[in-house]
Amino acid sequence: MSKGVLRKLLILWAMLLIGQFLLAAAVIYQSLMTGVPLLNALLSMQPVLAGASLMLFLITWLQYKNRP
Incomplete structure (x- = not known):
């Protein structure tokens, strides 16, 4: 995947993350x-999905930054 396409993908993913975190909140x-209870609320499906998506976004962003 070229760096330009990956950059556009990261921008779209960042916009999706904003929506996911608003929904999780x-x-x-x-x-x-x-x-x-707070722990049960944090472990419900939407906050867990938002956290997993954030982790995948950070991994992809690090790959983008380390790409020549």
């Missing part, structure tokens, strides 16, 4: 307002 807030 809403899920956590809604869970806390209904009396769910």
Whole structure:
């Protein structure tokens, strides 16, 4: 994959991450307002997916930075 295509992919992925983290924050807030403990709210599906996506984004970004 060329560096230009990877750069565009990273920009799109960053925009997706913003949406994922907003959705995860809403899920956590809604869970806390209904009396769910914090740990259970953090381990629900949406926050876990946002964290996994962030980790994959960072790995891809590091590969982009180290590419000649």
